[in-house]
Each structure stands twice: as C-alpha cells, then as structure tokens.
Amino acid sequence: MQIEYCTQCRWLPRASWLAQELLTTFEQELTELALKPGTGGVFVVRVDDEVVWDRREQGFPEPTAVKRLVRDRVAPEKSLGHSER
Template identity: 45%
Template sequence: MSALPAQGNAPCPLPRVTIQFCTQCKWMLRAAYYAQELLSTFSLSLGEVALQPSTGGTFIVTIHHQPRPRQDASQDGGAPPSRVLWDRRVDGGFPETKELKRRVRDVIEPGRDLGHVDRDHAKEKEEGAAAGGVEGGKCEDCAS
C-alpha cells in the first residue's frame, strides 16, 4: 500500500520536472546528476523528476506545475501548465546546479530560502556576466 495519494485523486498534484537529454552526446549522467540534486533539495515538494532520452544536442529542463487553486477559482481539469526552466540552446550550455535549483524554487516555492545556494546570488550574477556566461556544450557526435 502506497503512503502517497494517487495524483489523480490529489486536489493539487505535485510538480513534475522533465530533463530531456541527447543520448548521442552522452549527457545521461549529467541529466541524472541534476535529477538527483533536485530530488535531494525538493524531496517532498516534487512529485517526480523524469529523464527523457532524445537526440540532436537537446538538453531541456521543463517543469509541469499546477498552481494551488484560489478559493474563488474554478478548476478546468486540464493538464498542468509547462514552463521551460533551461534550454541549452537558448540559455547557453548547461546550468549551474545552484541556478537550476533557484529556477525550480521560483516556480514551486517562491518564498523558500535555499540557504547557501542563495548567498551572494547577486554577486555571482555580476561575475558571470563579466566572465561571459557558462560553459559551452557543443557536441561533435550530433553537430549541435
């Protein structure tokens, strides 16, 4: 018997994160690492972190989150809205773990303090902009 209610019965299902990664680029371990970090940090706030194999240099992290309904709002029963948290092609390379955690937090628990992850965030942001951004992520196997 499961201790957690089925998501179909829950009034507000827990968020689901998907990490779509390129198998040609051999990014599965990187995707699994991010999944582990998110599950460790948001252990009871996330319902699932799923790894989705893909090709073509893809590395996209998406969150599917149903905001808590207001008392006066009616539920439409549709699929939860999705939001891309990181796209390698758009955001440039791969996220630092801290940044990915911040982006997840900002969607599911905006008031939550992430402790050391939040310290000196403004300073790191300035230094990162001055240094030219994050590491690349070119793939010779799939030419992307």
C-alpha cells in the first residue's frame, strides 16, 4: 500500500496521519504502507498499485471513506465499526 503526497504543498503531515489511521485499522491485514514523496499537488492512495483515491478527482479524503475502499480490497469481511455508519 502507498500514499503519494506533494512535498511542495507540505502534505507529509496529512499523509502520515492517514497512514496512521490505516495502519491502526488494518494492523493484521497490511504488511506495509509506504509514504512516497511527489510533486505537483499529488495526493494518491494506492492498494497493490491500484488507485483507490486521487485528490485531483475526489478532493481530500475523509479517513472513513478511504478505510472502506481499502477494506473492500484487503479484508472485505472486516467490520469497520462506527465507520460503517
């Protein structure tokens, strides 16, 4: 899994926070999560090289939305508790 973020826009804190949220939620399902520096306003979340969220098309993600998309790919049977509502 990977979160690519724009260094010019100083989005490392946002990417790190989202990474923490995902690693906490999927601690058994994810084997790694990379933070990839980029430029040009990029903020893209990928699972197995598949784009699940792209800021340019969808805006900045709410963590619950990304968690649902990641869950659907790595652990479809997993309940997200209050994030499901």
